[in-house]
Amino acid sequence: MSSDNAASVADVPLIEFRDVEKTYGKGTSEFKALKGVNFQINEGEFVAIMGPSGSGKSTVMNALGCLDTPTAGSYLFQGIRVESLSRDQRALLRRNYLGFVFQGFNLLARTSALENVELPLLYRGMNRHERHAAARKSLALVGLEGWENHAPGELSGGQQQRVAIARALVTSPKVLLADEPTGNLDTARSKEIMELLSQLNSDLGITVLMVTHEAEMAAYANRLIHFVDGKVEQDFYQEPTS
Amino acid sequence: MILNAFLLAVREIRRNLMRSILTMLGIIIGVAAVITMVTLGNGATAQVAAEISSLGSNLLMVRPGQRMGPGRDSSGAKSFKIEDADAISKEIASIVAVAPTASASVTAVYGNENWSTTVVGSNNDYFITGNWELAEGRKFTAAELKAGKTSCVIGNTVAKELLGSNEDVLGKKLRLGSFSCQVIGLLQPKGQSMMGNDQDDTIIMPIKTVQRRLTGNQDIRMIRISVKPDINTDVVNRAITLLLRDRRHLSDNEKNDFMVMDTREITNTLTGTTRVMTMLLGAVAAVSLIVGGIGIMNIMLVSVTERTREIGIRMAIGALEKEVLLQFLVEAVVLSSLGGLIGIILALIASSVGSILMGVPFTLNYGIITLAFVFSAIVGVVFGYFPARNAARLNPIDALRHE
Ligand SMILES: Nc1ncnc2c1ncn2[C@@H]1O[C@H](COP(=O)(O)OP(=O)(O)O)[C@@H](O)[C@H]1O
Ligand SMILES: [Mg+2]
Numbered sequence: 001m002s003s004d005n006a007a008s009v010a011d012v013p014l015i016e017f018r019d020v021e022k023t024y025g026k027g028t029s030e031f032k033a034l035k036g037v038n039f040q041i042n043e044g045e046f047v048a049i050m051g052p053s054g055s056g057k058s059t060v061m062n063a064l065g066c067l068d069t070p071t072a073g074s075y076l077f078q079g080i081r082v083e084s085l086s087r088d089q090r091a092l093l094r095r096n097y098l099g100f101v102f103q104g105f106n107l108l109a110r111t112s113a114l115e116n117v118e119l120p121l122l123y124r125g126m127n128r129h130e131r132h133a134a135a136r137k138s139l140a141l142v143g144l145e146g147w148e149n150h151a152p153g154e155l156s157g158g159q160q161q162r163v164a165i166a167r168a169l170v171t172s173p174k175v176l177l178a179d180e181p182t183g184n185l186d187t188a189r190s191k192e193i194m195e196l197l198s199q200l201n202s203d204l205g206i207t208v209l210m211v212t213h214e215a216e217m218a219a220y221a222n223r224l225i226h227f228v229d230g231k232v233e234q235d236f237y238q239e240p241t242s
Numbered sequence: 243m244i245l246n247a248f249l250l251a252v253r254e255i256r257r258n259l260m261r262s263i264l265t266m267l268g269i270i271i272g273v274a275a276v277i278t279m280v281t282l283g284n285g286a287t288a289q290v291a292a293e294i295s296s297l298g299s300n301l302l303m304v305r306p307g308q309r310m311g312p313g314r315d316s317s318g319a320k321s322f323k324i325e326d327a328d329a330i331s332k333e334i335a336s337i338v339a340v341a342p343t344a345s346a347s348v349t350a351v352y353g354n355e356n357w358s359t360t361v362v363g364s365n366n367d368y369f370i371t372g373n374w375e376l377a378e379g380r381k382f383t384a385a386e387l388k389a390g391k392t393s394c395v396i397g398n399t400v401a402k403e404l405l406g407s408n409e410d411v412l413g414k415k416l417r418l419g420s421f422s423c424q425v426i427g428l429l430q431p432k433g434q435s436m437m438g439n440d441q442d443d444t445i446i447m448p449i450k451t452v453q454r455r456l457t458g459n460q461d462i463r464m465i466r467i468s469v470k471p472d473i474n475t476d477v478v479n480r481a482i483t484l485l486l487r488d489r490r491h492l493s494d495n496e497k498n499d500f501m502v503m504d505t506r507e508i509t510n511t512l513t514g515t516t517r518v519m520t521m522l523l524g525a526v527a528a529v530s531l532i533v534g535g536i537g538i539m540n541i542m543l544v545s546v547t548e549r550t551r552e553i554g555i556r557m558a559i560g561a562l563e564k565e566v567l568l569q570f571l572v573e574a575v576v577l578s579s580l581g582g583l584i585g586i587i588l589a590l591i592a593s594s595v596g597s598i599l600m601g602v603p604f605t606l607n608y609g610i611i612t613l614a615f616v617f618s619a620i621v622g623v624v625f626g627y628f629p630a631r632n633a634a635r636l637n638p639i640d641a642l643r644h645e
Contacts, residue, residue, distance in 0.1 A: 067558055067639040088562050094638075095560025106555050106642060109548075110257050120559040125246060167559065 012079040013040040015064065015176070020073035022059050022230075033059040034070065035230040043174070046201040046208045046240065048218035058213045060181045060227070064209060065100045066090045077190040093111075095123060097207075099168030101178040105160045107152040113139060117166045124171070127155075134182060138170040139163070142196060144235030158189035165196065176200065178210040182217055194220045198240065244572075247565065251573035265626075266581035269618040272527075273535030273585025273590060279527035279530055279595035280610040281547035283520025285602035292603070293434075294509045300469040301371055301505040302479060304330075304486070308501055319499040321461035324449070326489060327598040330467060334363050334481050338466040344382035344449055346456040351417040357404045361394075361418065361445045363452025364466075368389070371466035379412050379427030382448055390450030395427035416445075421455055423447065471496045473599050475504050524610075531614060535621040538578075542625040547644055554641030570630035571623065578622025581617040 022034040033056045036039040040132035049057050063075060066082060074083040077093065085093065094100070095124060109117050126134070141147060142162040152160050161181055168176055178197065182190035198220045201208045212218050219241045226234035307319040318636045327342035340614055342361045347504075349356050363369070365383045379395065386393050396415065401408040404416065408428060415422045423445075432441040471479045479502050486500055535599050549570075597604040633641050 062639045065558070067642070068637050088564075091560055091562045094558065098560075100558055100641070106551070106558070108552060108555060115253070117555070122246065122250060123556075123559070123561045123565060125243075161307075171560075202296065 012076075014043045014078060014222065015041040016074075018073060019109060019142040020060075020063060020070045022056070022063065022068070023071045025038055033037065033230055034063075036073065037230075037232055039225060039232060039235060041207065041209065042206055044201070044205055045223055046198060046221045047210070047225060048209045048213075048221035049171070049209065049221045049225050049227060050213060050218055051233075054214070055227040056230040058179055061209070061211055062176055064073040065098055065177045066094050066102070070186050089134065095120065095171070097174045098173065099173035099176045100163070101164050101176065101181045103180040103183040105152070105164045107160060107163055109153065112149045112151055113144060113155065113163045113166075116152070116163055117170050118123070118166060120171045134170055135166070137167040139167060142166045142190075156189075157184050161189075161193060162196070165193070169200065175207045178208065180211050180213070182212065187216075190214070190217060210238050243565065243568065247568040247572045250340050250569040251576055254368075254569070255577065259540055261545055262577055265538050265577050265622070266584065268534035268537035268541070268576055269581030269622060270585040270588065272620050273582050273614040274588040275530040276524065276614040277586060277589030277611055278592045278596065279523035280520060281490065281589065281605065282596050282600065282602065283523045284605050284607050285593075285597045286600070287513060287516040289522060289602040290512050290606050291509075294505065300471055300473070300475055302467040302469060302475060302482065303503045303505070304465040304467065304482065304500060305503070306465070306500045308499065310486035318363070320490060321463070322465060322500075323460055323462060326486065327462065327465050329481060329485060329489060330465065333485055334469045334478060336473040336478055337467055338470055339370035339466075341365055341368040341371045341466040342449060342462040343368065343466060344452045344457050344462055346452060348418045348445075348456065350400065350445065352404045355404050355406070355514040357400060359400055359443050359445055359555070360449055361452055361456060363447050363449035363456075365449060367468070368446060368466065368645050371468045375430040375436055377408070377428045377430045379425070381427060387448045387450065390448055390454050392421055392423040392455075393426045393447065394423040395429060395446040396425055397429045397444040398431035399440050399443040400445055418456075419512070423451075474507055479504060509543055530576055531617060538621050539625045542629060546629045546633075548598065549629065550636075550641050550644040553630065553633040554636070554638050554644065557634070557638040557641060566634045567627070567631055570628050574623045574626025575619070577626065578619045579615075581622070582618045585618070586611055586615065
């Protein structure tokens with residue numbers, strides 16, 4: 001998982017999926033959600049993953065985020081085979097390299113925006129002062145200055161999603177994974193979030209992988225992967241809008 | 243990492259204040275109830291034991307007749323005479339004191355005051371068999387006993403009620419019906435007996451005086467016998483029984499027409515009773531501890547969905563399984579030990595107040611405190627920790643999806 005390893009082999013892609021399969025359930029209720037998925041993603045890309053409902057987009061994202069384990073195939077992160085890592089090593093991979101934004105926000109209830117955002121830093125043994133500074137900076141980056149002490153219940157959906165993005169960003173991840181980040185938001189809020197993501201991609205060089213079913217949102221990406229029935233159907237680069 | 247877990251746990255307790263308080267409440271009530279009940283029960287037992295030792299230890303009491311208690315049947319049974327007591331003290335080994343007694347109810351008069359009490363006639367051995375100490379004055383002289391003089395030793399209650407105070411009582415003359423007696427001694431107070439009667443409400447006189455002037459016969463109502471401390475009272479009991487059977491000319495197929503009571507048996511019966519009471523109270527309290535434990539379990543299980551999702555969030559942002567578990571463990575330990583401590587403090591307050599109200603000594607039982615504390619800690623930790631452990635073993639996404 002060390003970055004020296006990756007740097008020494010210049011042509012290794014950031015992320016590579018080789019024939020990844022995922023089967024849910026067992027026996028008669030068995031369901032194959034991914035049927036051999038292949039792609040490579042390089043550092044700095046802004047990828048939109050599209051496809052009909054049930055085509056396996058979330059399954060792919062969860063595998064990418066090490067939140068779930070594929071049943072077959074290989075997931076290489078900077079050339080490291082993720083499936084050979086232990087649970088703790090995968091946790092450290094999430095901690096140090098990945099940021100995840102969920103459709104349903106997944107913030108801690110009754111906990112202020114600031115405390116939600118600094119949560120990942122608590123597991124890094126950072127002192128209180130550094131934690132607060134970093135969390136404030138991250139909240140400012142998503143345009144939530146002044147909302148630090150509000151709990152999720154006191155924030156709108158768009159604001160909650162920004163808190164979730166701030167939490168994903170606070171550790172300066174290499175990759176930001178977002179599963180339908182605008183799925184619960186109206187068009188105006190969605191566009192704000194998309195602009196934020198594309199700004200993070202271009203200004204901070206964070207690799208962004210995002211699931212959406214809206215073409216309007218996918219237009220912000222410079223690459224589009226289309227899923228149908230657990231397989232990659234189309235994979236192409238495009239000129240992003242704005 | 244421990245410090246970090248502690249920080250996270252305290253945050254979590256603060257964030258879920260209501261849940262934390264409810265969890266602690268179960269522990270507090272359970273611990274407080276068990277400790278209070280057992281402490282008060284032990285106090286009552288200690289009280290009974292103390293009262294029994296004030297009755298006199300290694301004491302045998304011989305009465306004519308067979309049954310005792312309500313409807314006591316001594317009719318037909320020949321009463322004892324002073325010679326029986328003399329025979330016991332002469333022929334039985336290993337005894338310290340033999341006190342024959344005769345008693346009568348009287349109304350004592352002093353000045354304008356009068357007071358109904360009991361006069362006990364006996365000898366100086368009575369003070370030994372009854373564990374009586376003199377606060378003032380002296381016991382009877384041999385001459386007083388022999389001649390049946392009207393000298394008396396009075397109890398604290400008689401002094402207070404009749405003479406107005408327990409000071410300067412010596413030499414005062416009390417009227418008892420047709421005669422008057424001079425106070426020669428004052429007894430140390432003993433307080434209530436375990437039967438609830440006032441032991442200090444008594445006047446002691448030479449037995450001859452009582453027989454001649456109050457009961458009007460030579461009968462002895464009871465012989466009190468103190469046995470040497472290291473001697474088995476059963477052996478002495480048997481020897482006395484044989485001696486008295488012989489003196490009363492009972493043939494082998496006749497039953498005893500008298501009975502010998504052993505205070506040790508009374509002691510055992512009474513302490514046994516209070517011990518059973520303590521156990522009963524303890525059992526009631528243990529039920530409340532278990533109910534408290536179930537309360538904790540419910541609260542923990544109800545919040546398990548929320549907690550599982552929360553564990554999913556923590557793992558998704560990179561927390562290690564052991565970090566999550568340590569946090570939950572610390573949280574459970576902090577909550578249950580805090581609850582346990584509050585419970586112990588409440589129990590100490592409740593049982594010291596209770597022991598004052600009940601008039602029993604306050605005796606702390608460290609065993610039950612430890613037991614209650616350990617039980618509550620185990621319940622708290624088990625129900626706080628195991629759901630968390632199950633959640634932390636899931637894939638993060640499964641924990642997040644938990645419903
Ligand atoms: N935990 C699960 N257990 C069983 N089946 C699942 C589970 N998660 C997803 N699936 C199934 O896998 C398929 C792909 O799901 P998903 O990746 O969530 O699709 P989407 O593209 O809509 O995000 C769907 O048919 C879904 O029903
Ligand atoms: Mg989905």
